[in-house]
Amino acid sequence: MDDMLFYDRLQFAFTITFHYIFPQLTMGLSLMIVFFKWKFLRTKSVKYNDAAKFFMKIFAINFTMGVVTGIPMEFQFGTNWAKFSELTGSIIGQTLAMEGLFSFFLESSFLALFIFGEKLMGQKLHFLTGFLVFLGSWASGWFILATNAWMQHPVGYEILDNGKYVLTHFSELFANPWLLPAFLHNQVASVVTSSFVVASIGAFYVLRQKNIEYGKLFLKTGVIFGLISSLLIAFPTGDWNAKNVAKYQPASFAAMEGIFETEEAGAEIVLIGQPNMVEKKLDNKIAVSNILSFLTYQDWDKKIQGMDQFKKEELPTNIPALYYSYHIMVGLGTIFIGIMFLAGFFLWRKKLFTIKPLLWVIMFLVPFPYIANITGWYVAELGRQPYLVYGLLKTADGVSPTVSSGNTLFTLLGFVALYMLLGLLFLVLVGKTIHQGPKHQTH
Amino acid sequence: MEIFWYSIIALFLIVFFILDGYDFGAGIIHLFFAKSEKDKEVIAKSAGLFWDSNEVWLVAAGGMLFMAFPTFYASVFSGFYLPLIIVLWLIVFRAIGLEFRSQFQYQMWKDIWDKSFGVSSLLLALFFGIALGNIVRGVNLGGVENGVSAYEGHYFFLPLWNSSFSPLTAHPGVIDWFTIIIGIIAVVTLAIHGANWIILKTNSSINEQLKKVRFKLTIALAFLTIFSLVVWEIVRPNSLDNFADKPYLILFPIIYFTGVIGLFFVKKVNKEWIPLLFSSLVIAGGISSSLASMFPSILPSSNSINSSLTIYNTTINSYGLSVASFWGIVGLLLVVLYLIIQHRLRKGKVDEMDYGH
Ligand code: HDD
Ligand code: HEM
Ligand code: HEM
Numbered sequence: 001m002d003d004m005l006f007y008d009r010l011q012f013a014f015t016i017t018f019h020y021i022f023p024q025l026t027m028g029l030s031l032m033i034v035f036f037k038w039k040f041l042r043t044k045s046v047k048y049n050d051a052a053k054f055f056m057k058i059f060a061i062n063f064t065m066g067v068v069t070g071i072p073m074e075f076q077f078g079t080n081w082a083k084f085s086e087l088t089g090s091i092i093g094q095t096l097a098m099e100g101l102f103s104f105f106l107e108s109s110f111l112a113l114f115i116f117g118e119k120l121m122g123q124k125l126h127f128l129t130g131f132l133v134f135l136g137s138w139a140s141g142w143f144i145l146a147t148n149a150w151m152q153h154p155v156g157y158e159i160l161d162n163g164k165y166v167l168t169h170f171s172e173l174f175a176n177p178w179l180l181p182a183f184l185h186n187q188v189a190s191v192v193t194s195s196f197v198v199a200s201i202g203a204f205y206v207l208r209q210k211n212i213e214y215g216k217l218f219l220k221t222g223v224i225f226g227l228i229s230s231l232l233i234a235f236p237t238g239d240w241n242a243k244n245v246a247k248y249q250p251a252s253f254a255a256m257e258g259i260f261e262t263e264e265a266g267a268e269i270v271l272i273g274q275p276n277m278v279e280k281k282l283d284n285k286i287a288v289s290n291i292l293s294f295l296t297y298q299d300w301d302k303k304i305q306g307m308d309q310f311k312k313e314e315l316p317t318n319i320p321a322l323y324y325s326y327h328i329m330v331g332l333g334t335i336f337i338g339i340m341f342l343a344g345f346f347l348w349r350k351k352l353f354t355i356k357p358l359l360w361v362i363m364f365l366v367p368f369p370y371i372a373n374i375t376g377w378y379v380a381e382l383g384r385q386p387y388l389v390y391g392l393l394k395t396a397d398g399v400s401p402t403v404s405s406g407n408t409l410f411t412l413l414g415f416v417a418l419y420m421l422l423g424l425l426f427l428v429l430v431g432k433t434i435h436q437g438p439k440h441q442t443h
Numbered sequence: 444m445e446i447f448w449y450s451i452i453a454l455f456l457i458v459f460f461i462l463d464g465y466d467f468g469a470g471i472i473h474l475f476f477a478k479s480e481k482d483k484e485v486i487a488k489s490a491g492l493f494w495d496s497n498e499v500w501l502v503a504a505g506g507m508l509f510m511a512f513p514t515f516y517a518s519v520f521s522g523f524y525l526p527l528i529i530v531l532w533l534i535v536f537r538a539i540g541l542e543f544r545s546q547f548q549y550q551m552w553k554d555i556w557d558k559s560f561g562v563s564s565l566l567l568a569l570f571f572g573i574a575l576g577n578i579v580r581g582v583n584l585g586g587v588e589n590g591v592s593a594y595e596g597h598y599f600f601l602p603l604w605n606s607s608f609s610p611l612t613a614h615p616g617v618i619d620w621f622t623i624i625i626g627i628i629a630v631v632t633l634a635i636h637g638a639n640w641i642i643l644k645t646n647s648s649i650n651e652q653l654k655k656v657r658f659k660l661t662i663a664l665a666f667l668t669i670f671s672l673v674v675w676e677i678v679r680p681n682s683l684d685n686f687a688d689k690p691y692l693i694l695f696p697i698i699y700f701t702g703v704i705g706l707f708f709v710k711k712v713n714k715e716w717i718p719l720l721f722s723s724l725v726i727a728g729g730i731s732s733s734l735a736s737m738f739p740s741i742l743p744s745s746n747s748i749n750s751s752l753t754i755y756n757t758t759i760n761s762y763g764l765s766v767a768s769f770w771g772i773v774g775l776l777l778v779v780l781y782l783i784i785q786h787r788l789r790k791g792k793v794d795e796m797d798y799g800h
Contacts, residue, residue, distance in 0.1 A: 064542045067495060068535045072528075074505055078520025079527055082598070085520075089513020090759035094767060097510040100503035101774035108496040109781035113788055116492070120788055166760040400521035402586070402600035411528045418532055425539065429546055 007408040008080045008399050011415065013381075017374055018419050019073055022066035024373050027141055027187060028194025029059050030134035032225065037127045046441055051217060052130070053118075054438035055198070060115055061429050065422060067108070072415070080408065084388055084398030090166045091157055092147045095173060099143035107136030141190070142183055149178040151389050152380065153248050165389075181244055182380075185237035188229050189376065192336065193369040195225035196362075199343075201434055203363040206353055211437040216353055219362070223347050227340040234333050239295065245383065246296050249390060251310045252383030255319045256326040257292060258282050259306040266290040267304035270327075275320045280307075317385040325378035332372040339365065444764040445754045448511035449741075451771060452504055457730050459500035460571070461636075461723045466490035466497060468637015470537065470564020471630065473557065476656065482647040483557055484545070489644040489793045490560075491541040496785060498534070503778075510767055514597055514757035515741055522582060522599040523574070526617050530570050537563040565630065572629025576622030577601070579733050580610050580678050581743030584752070596749035597757070610678050613745075621678050628667050632729065635660045635706065636722035643715040644793050654710065657718070661706040664725075668703065679743070682736045692735045699728025 033052050040048035074096065077085045085093075110132040118126050156172030157165045167173075199222025205215025246253040254260075258270045260280045269291035273282035293302040307315055316322050343362060346352040353359075384390055388398040469490040477483045509516045520527060540560030544553050582599050585592035594600075604616035608623075638653040638660075675682055686692050702724030709718040737743060742752040750756070758764065 061542075064495075064538060067498070068538045071498070071502060071534060072531045074502060074509075075520065075527060075531055077509065078505075078516045079524050080521070082517035082521035085509060086514050086517035089509055089516060090763040093506070093510030093513055093516075093759075094763065097503070097506035097767070098770060098774070100499065100506035101771070101778065104499045104502055105496075105774075105778050105781055108499050109785050112492060112496060113785065117788055164759075167763040167766070170766040400517075400524070400598075402594055402598045403521050403524045404600075407524055411525075414528070414532060418535060422535070422539070425543065429543065432546065 004403070004405040004408065005396050005399055007405050007412055008403075009395070011080060011408060011412040012076060014412065015069065015072055015076065015415055015419075017377075018423075019066070019069040020374060020377060021370060022062050022069060023137070023141070024190040024193045024370070025062050025197060026059065026066050026190075027137045028190035028192070029055055029062070029197070030130075030137050031191060032194055032198060032221065033059065034127075034130050034134045035221070035225075037130050041123060041127055047213060047217060050438045050440055051214060051221075053441075054214070054433075056115060057433050058197075058430055060111075061426065061433070063111060065426055069419070069422070080400055080403065081388075081398050082400035082402075084393070087163060087393065087398075088165045088389065090164070091154075091173070092150055094167060094170070095143050095147040095150070099140055099147075103136045103139035103143060105136075107133055107140065110136065138187060141187055145183045145186060146173055146176065146179055148380070149176045149182055152182075152384055153178040154389050154392060159392075165392075178244060178248065181237060181240040185233065185241050186376075188232045188237055189369070189373050191225060191229040192233055193373060195222045195229055196336075196365055196369045198222035199226055200363050200366045203359040204434070205437070207356065207359050207363065214438045219352065219359075220347060223340060223343045223352070223362075226336070227344040230333070230336040230340045234337060238330070238333065243296060246304075249383060250305050251307070251314050252316050252322070254305055254307045254310070255316045255322050256379055256383060257304075258323050258327075259292075259304060261308050262303065262306035263293075264303050266294075266299075266301040267292040267306075269295065275323050277319060313386065316383055318382055322379060322382040325375040325382065328375045329372050329379060332368055332375075336365075336369070336372075444761055444768070445511075445739075445758050447768060448507070448758075448764060448771075449739075449754045451775070452507050452511065453731065453734055455500050455504035455507065457727045459497070459504060460726050460730060462497040462500060463494065464633050464636050464726055465640035465719070466494045466637070467564045467568045468633040468635070468639075469641055470561050470637070471568060471634045472637045472641060472653065472656075474561025474565060476649055476652065477647075479648065480550075480553075482649055483553070485645045485647045485794050486641055487541060487544055487557065487560060489641055492789060492793060494538065494541055496781075498538075507771070511759065511764060512741070512754065512757040513759060515752050518584075518597045518599065518752060518757075519742060522601055523577065523617060524600065525603055526570060526574070530567065533563040533567050533570070536560075537567065568630045568633045569626040572626035573618060573622040575629070575730070575733055576625030577617055578742060579625075579675070579682070579737060580615065580619075580621055581745045581751070583614055583746055584742070584744040585746070585749040587746040587748045590748060592748060597752060615745075621674055624667070624671050624674060628664065628671060628729075631660050631664050631667060632722065632725055635664065636719070636726065639715075639719040639722050643719055646792055646794050657706070658710065661703070664706075665703055668699075679736075685736050685738060692738075695728055695732040695735050697728070698724050699732055702726075702728055 033055050036048045036052035036055070040046070040052065077096075110129045113121075114126065114129040114133055117129065121129075150173060153176060154165075155176050156167060156169035158168045159165055198218050202215045202218025202220075202222055205211040206219060242253075245256070257267075258273060258275055259267055260282070266289065268287040268289040270282060270285060270287045273285035273287070276283050290300045293304055294300050296302070296304065307319075339361060343352060343358060346355055346358065386394055386396075388395040466489075469486055473483065473486045473490075477486050505516075536559045540556040540558075540563065544556035544560070546552075582601060584599050585596040586594050586599055602616045604618040605612065605614060608619045609615065610619045610621040635657055638657045641647060642650050642653055686696070702721045705721035705724065706718065709721060712718070739753045739755060740751040741754055741757070744751045
């Protein structure tokens with residue numbers, strides 16, 4: 001049984017991590033494509049249209065990957081988490097089905113039109129289809145986060161005698177206090193990813209002295225979007241999420257912040273340190289006193305519950321992973337603000353395009369927003385453990401009763417092999433597109 | 444309410460098989476009949492421009508099934524674990540085959556993705572037919588052995604096959620001679636459907652040849668249909684009872700046979716959408732007749748210990764179903780609207796359409 005659970009979790013974690021590489025760019029990039037298209041309509045300067053079309057190509061490849069890795073996600077609720085699906089289908093089935101009906105249809109119907117319909121329908125309509133693609137992808141984020149929010153903080157339900165969860169208040173699914181902050185944070189995070197991608201391609205062109213016009217445009221747009229989104233990711237959205245965790249999942253909060261012992265007179269914030277699970281303390285700690293209490297409750301001396309306050313069964317199962325994920329995310333977030341601030345400053349002073357070291361940094365920054373996004377999700381998902389539905393349903397009680405661990409291991413290995421291939425193809429194709437560069441259209 | 448959602452989901456599945464069916468079919472035709480590079484390209488394009496928005500019907504049907512009949516969703520998806528995951532992999536290969544073939548101009552690159560598209564289309568058509576076969580045949584719910592359930596009564600697990608390949612044993616596998624027959628019917632039907640689509644949407648040089656192929660396939664389909672009715676009676680002896688009880692259900696088989704008969708006579712008609720209409724009728728009639736023969740069961744139990752899964756014992760609370768019907772209707776209207784806009788803007792032959800690469 002334990003083995004079975006382990007492979008099921010590993011397969012879910014692997015496939016969702018891989019899936020999430022793609023939607024984050026889809027959601028962020030669709031916003032930036034709409035922006036380029038809008039600039040083109042306003043200024044009539046063709047380079048904006050070229051930029052929109054260039055990113056559309058990258059978007060299309062990325063989208064395909066998102067779709068083919070997304071379908072396995074939906075299936076897996078039934079294949080690997082049958083018990084969970086059976087018990088909670090009345091509730092999370094709602095949001096998942098709405099996602100299909102309202103967002104995937106919108107997105108995929110208009111994407112094809114956006115890609116090849118420019119000549120057919122004129123610029124205004126073309127802009128509109130682009131906007132609908134953007135809307136569809138953000139709606140998809142909204143519904144999936146509503147699903148996740150219910151698992152993190154269940155609302156609007158009732159548990160029947162046979163253990164089934166049934167929906168009693170539909171509107172509460174969307175009024176869930178967990179949802180809005182998580183959605184905003186997550187969407188801004190996807191804008192971080194996309195603006196870093198745009199800026200990085202720009203830096204590459206400028207450094208290579210190729211497609212320089214476009215390079216400068218991409219850099220400028222990427223840095224401006226990057227600066228704004230990096231600021232928003234920390235405050236107010238990140239901060240708001242942290243407060244929510246402290247309020248609704250205090251045990252996860254203690255674990256992610258690395259607080260082993262309750263501090264009565266105000267908690268310190270840990271900058272560096274390695275959780276030592278044997279001695280229940282942080283090794284090599286560097287911390288600043290009282291800051292955490294202030295950040296969480298605007299009160300320097302407020303008590304924060306440490307892990308010692310909770311029973312072992314209530315604590316997240318993998319505390320070090322949770323702690324590191326959180327610190328990597330926040331650490332990267334801080335670094336992003338620093339770098340984007342610097343880049344923004346030089347952009348303003350009109351020097352950015354000549355400062356090579358900074359351009360190199362921007363070019364190689366691309367993997368890091370992905371890492372921050374994925375570790376961010378690890379914080380959410382590991383923090384929820386050992387529950388599948390927080391406080392109610394244990395992860396172990398959600399798995400499929402009839403699928404043996406051998407079968408899960410087999411399919412897991414299959415997914416790993418297949419996704420390696422997909423990843424490789426993705427890189428080759430995106431690399432090719434970047435190498436070819438935007439096509440200049442004579443109008 | 445249950446019947447409402449059951450019908451909506453069935454409708455979505457039928458639309459999925461009609462829409463994605465033509466690009467599965469295009470894949471099968473592509474695999475066997477497309478020889479010149481020009482034809483390969485156009486046929487791939489006639490599928491490539493549409494597959495994504497067609498596949499959403501499956502995703503949405505899955506989501507709604509999850510919502511409305513979670514116990515069924517849980518039971519079937521975990522019970523058919525292996526074939527479903529294999530279907531997922533095939534969907535991946537099909538999609539990337541279509542999307543990536545024209546990214547590089549090397550012949551070898553294109554050949555790889557053409558095969559990937561063609562073979563996975565073929566196998567998917569086969570698997571979908573097999574899936575339908577499994578549903579009508581029923582499974583050993585609860586894994587009953589000597590009168591004792593190994594699992595809770597609505598769960599089961601099926602291996603891909605057992606060595607006898609017979610649907611009549613106590614523990615049939617996913618693949619047996621009955622389900623294979625249904626699988627082959629699905630392949631033939633979708634091949635006809637795909638040929639119709641290619642004739643409608645392209646000017647490829649094999650269109651004339653395809654019309655002959657279509658005729659032969661229609662003959663094969665007619666024979667297979669008769670054959671399958673016989674074996675159907677062996678596997679599920681009382682499958683006609685529902686039609687006797689509720690004569691109006693005969694509408695569905697009539698749709699099916701109208702389609703098949705229509706296909707015999709399409710050679711003379713000039714309008715290229717008419718054949719496609721008939722093959723769509725075959726698909727719609729075939730699926731709906733199979734479902735109607737079981738109703739209200741959705742997964743018959745092959746043992747006498749555990750009762751069959753029906754739309755009533757797998758569903759959720761009535762509040763959940765009724766709120767869902769509000770957004771469901773709104774969503775349905777939107778979806779139909781998108782479909783019309785899409786096919787309007789992309790009407791006509793695809794040969795000259797720009798694929799955006
Ligand atoms: C570019 C990516 C990125 C960056 C730089 C940050 N985050 Fe984040 N964070 C995410 C990407 C992300 C995410 C992937 O989008 C998550 C996962 C779930 C969610 O809704 O958003 C998330 C979740 C998440 C959570 C919720 C954890 C849970 O649900 O248990 C908290 C408390 C924070 N973040 C806090 C922060 C703070 C204080 C940051 C300071 C800079 C920060 N994040 C930067
Ligand atoms: C919003 C949609 C999501 C839903 C509904 C969801 C749901 C689930 C479920 C059902 C599991 C399996 C049970 C468990 O182990 O707890 C799980 C585990 C996990 N998910 Fe998510 N997930 C979502 C998003 C994500 C994303 C985007 C990521 C990462 C990029 C992620 C990372 C993980 C990880 C790492 C696990 C394994 C955790 C563990 O087993 O300890 N999740 N999630
Ligand atoms: C377990 C959780 C998840 C499931 C079941 C799931 C399911 C799916 C499915 C079925 C698709 C393909 C849709 C199509 O056919 O067009 C898809 C794509 C997509 N998903 Fe997920 N997904 C999950 C997690 C996430 C998360 C966490 C996000 C973002 C917050 C997300 C955002 C998207 C977006 C924007 C798309 C559009 C395709 C793309 O560009 O990648 N998904 N997802």
